[in-house]
Amino acid sequence: MDLIYDLLREAIAPTTAAFALAAIGLNFHFGLTGLLNMGQAGFMLLGMYGYAIVVREGGPIWLGILAAIAAAAVFGLLLGWPTLKLRGDYLAIVTIAAAEMIRYLGRSQNLNALTGASTGIRGSDFKGSFEMLSPFPDEQVTIWVWTFHGTRSTSWWLLLVGWALVALFLLMFWRLSKSPWGRVLKGIREDEDAVRSLGKNVYSYKMQALVIGGVIGAIAGIVWALGASVQPDSMGRPTTFWIWTLLLLGGAATVFGPVLGSILFWCSLVLVKGLASLLIPESVLSTQELEPFSLMLVGIALMCLVIFRPQGVLGDKKELAFND
Amino acid sequence: MTDDMFADVKHEPGASKPDPIVVADKVHRHFGGLTAVDVEHFEVQRGAITALIGPNGAGKSTFFNLLTGFDKPQTGDWLFNGHSLKGVSPAKVARAGKVRTFQLTKALSRMTVLENMRLGASDQKGENFFYAFAKPLWADREEEITARAHVLLKRFKLYEKKDDYAGSLSGGQRKLLEMARALMSEPEMVMLDEPMAGVNPALTESLLDHIVELKQEGVTVLFVEHDMHMVRRISDWVVVMAEGKIIAEGPPSTVMQNEQVQAAYLGSHHDEDLSELPSADELHEEASE
Numbered sequence: 001m002d003l004i005y006d007l008l009r010e011a012i013a014p015t016t017a018a019f020a021l022a023a024i025g026l027n028f029h030f031g032l033t034g035l036l037n038m039g040q041a042g043f044m045l046l047g048m049y050g051y052a053i054v055v056r057e058g059g060p061i062w063l064g065i066l067a068a069i070a071a072a073a074v075f076g077l078l079l080g081w082p083t084l085k086l087r088g089d090y091l092a093i094v095t096i097a098a099a100e101m102i103r104y105l106g107r108s109q110n111l112n113a114l115t116g117a118s119t120g121i122r123g124s125d126f127k128g129s130f131e132m133l134s135p136f137p138d139e140q141v142t143i144w145v146w147t148f149h150g151t152r153s154t155s156w157w158l159l160l161v162g163w164a165l166v167a168l169f170l171l172m173f174w175r176l177s178k179s180p181w182g183r184v185l186k187g188i189r190e191d192e193d194a195v196r197s198l199g200k201n202v203y204s205y206k207m208q209a210l211v212i213g214g215v216i217g218a219i220a221g222i223v224w225a226l227g228a229s230v231q232p233d234s235m236g237r238p239t240t241f242w243i244w245t246l247l248l249l250g251g252a253a254t255v256f257g258p259v260l261g262s263i264l265f266w267c268s269l270v271l272v273k274g275l276a277s278l279l280i281p282e283s284v285l286s287t288q289e290l291e292p293f294s295l296m297l298v299g300i301a302l303m304c305l306v307i308f309r310p311q312g313v314l315g316d317k318k319e320l321a322f323n324d
Numbered sequence: 325m326t327d328d329m330f331a332d333v334k335h336e337p338g339a340s341k342p343d344p345i346v347v348a349d350k351v352h353r354h355f356g357g358l359t360a361v362d363v364e365h366f367e368v369q370r371g372a373i374t375a376l377i378g379p380n381g382a383g384k385s386t387f388f389n390l391l392t393g394f395d396k397p398q399t400g401d402w403l404f405n406g407h408s409l410k411g412v413s414p415a416k417v418a419r420a421g422k423v424r425t426f427q428l429t430k431a432l433s434r435m436t437v438l439e440n441m442r443l444g445a446s447d448q449k450g451e452n453f454f455y456a457f458a459k460p461l462w463a464d465r466e467e468e469i470t471a472r473a474h475v476l477l478k479r480f481k482l483y484e485k486k487d488d489y490a491g492s493l494s495g496g497q498r499k500l501l502e503m504a505r506a507l508m509s510e511p512e513m514v515m516l517d518e519p520m521a522g523v524n525p526a527l528t529e530s531l532l533d534h535i536v537e538l539k540q541e542g543v544t545v546l547f548v549e550h551d552m553h554m555v556r557r558i559s560d561w562v563v564v565m566a567e568g569k570i571i572a573e574g575p576p577s578t579v580m581q582n583e584q585v586q587a588a589y590l591g592s593h594h595d596e597d598l599s600e601l602p603s604a605d606e607l608h609e610e611a612s613e
């Protein structure tokens with residue numbers, strides 16, 4: 001019974017919404033344009049820093065959001081400028097390295113005053129003004145089967161904002177992917193030179209896609225940070241790979257793929273962990289070993305997915321699968 | 325009519341034409357020590373079908389890439405309708421009214437045939453990020469584009485396939501799709517890079533007819549081809565390249581009798597040299613990757 005409750009909770013948790021958002025951003029990159037951005041966690045981390053630092057220093061919420069967006073946009077422009085003229089794989093190399101650079105820079109002692117180095121920025125330093133806006137009471141609130149705090153950290157308020165943002169960006173993705181603009185991006189995904197020969201400025205379109213997806217990643221970072229704190233090491237390479245995983249799981253280039261993928265991914269992790277702790281005695285597998293063990297099982301499940309359903313749950317095999 | 329066009333044109337390399345749409349001067353492109361293209365002077369007659377032929381490694385495809393902005397030469401200048409296209413990006417060349425196709429067909433496989441066609445259209449405001457949000461701003465133009473796509477698809481006998489993914493088409497149908505897509509923007513000139521390569525013989529005739537139809541609509545055609553049968557059937561004027569240079573020009577009926585052309589094709593010392601070296605086209609492909 002506890003396990004079912006945990007699953008239900010995980011399905012709507014702010015983290016799930018944050019990852020769905022980051023995956024929507026990546027869907028602009030990869031699903032529509034075919035850009036291999038291996039540094040989505042870097043965009044998220046920049047968004048977190050942008051928001052948390054501005055708000056901690058007394059700035060209003062809107063300015064924090066603006067700072068997050070600006071940081072991600074500038075990062076996207078800087079990454080894209082030298083690499084988007086080259087073949088796709090180079091972007092992957094540059095983005096993975098650049099995201100790590102952001103993380104190491106954030107961790108460095110020299111920036112302690114700004115980023116809090118490896119300890120990061122405590123939630124209480126920047127979450128207050130957001131939590132003050134909550135329309136929910138300042139206590140545990142139970143709605144149907146779910147119990148969350150009304151305002152603090154992983155709260156109903158953050159849930160509402162997080163999923164509203166997911167809905168907003170889903171709508172945006174749907175509208176844009178079905179527009180002539182989205183058509184040009186899909187053309188670029190298929191063959192850049194063909195699109196060039198038809199009179200479209202490929203470089204500019206790729207840059208637009210990179211920046212938009214990155215900005216959505218930064219907003220995902222804010223949602224994540226508001227549910228926890230700013231911690232550079234939580235935005236390392238594994239985070240990027242999880243985002244990729246859940247995007248492909250749900251189905252790249254589909255509208256709802258990122259959301260379904262995020263829910264499935266996090267719930268299956270909880271399920272595997274829960275079942276393992278129930279069924280496997282402590283003498284065989286200690287509590288500390290549960291987490292890596294369940295990640296391993298999820299990994300195996302994903303390998304099966306690649307083999308048996310390469311287009312993801314919602315994807316159309318003819319349009320985009322990850323084995324071709 | 326076309327015979328008249330070329331009546332006063334000399335049968336020599338770099339011959340000037342009565343109404344040239346493309347004029348190129350001193351275009352030189354080398355990859356390391358290998359000269360791929362070294363064209364002194366070159367003109368394409370407006371409203372005619374011009375064939376660019378030559379043995380493997382003659383630099384035809386490289387020259388094509390240079391004229392369309394896909395590659396940049398070390399020196400030289402070339403005009404389209406009197407405007408220099410030197411250093412102009414491929415996208416702008418296309419927007420200026422000169423659209424090309426590729427030797428290895430570039431059908432956008434995982435888009436439908438109709439979407440492929442729509443992508444070829446110009447002046448769609450909805451291709452701007454901000455306009456894209458508001459469908460009413462681009463829906464009317466989209467209807468016009470779709471209507472034109474339907475007409476072209478019917479003409480190229482692809483209408484029944486319009487909702488299929490382009491990847492499901494046969495090689496010949498992809499060539500047809502690429503040609504039809506190039507016509508979406510109503511270009512003044514189309515440049516076809518080996519339109520017959522890999523096309524099954526049953527489709528060859530209809531493809532040739534389509535090219536002749538283009539001319540009848542006033543579109544200038546320049547194409548690269550190996551198949552001499554095709555060159556003789558549809559071209560008004562033939563330009564022969566070998567080792568990066570234009571070595572002969574003339575009408576299709578007589579140009580193959582030119583001694584230099586025969587030497588280039590049938591092997592003299594030229595060919596032996598070239599066979600030792602990688603061809604210019606191969607080198608170019610490597611360089612552009």
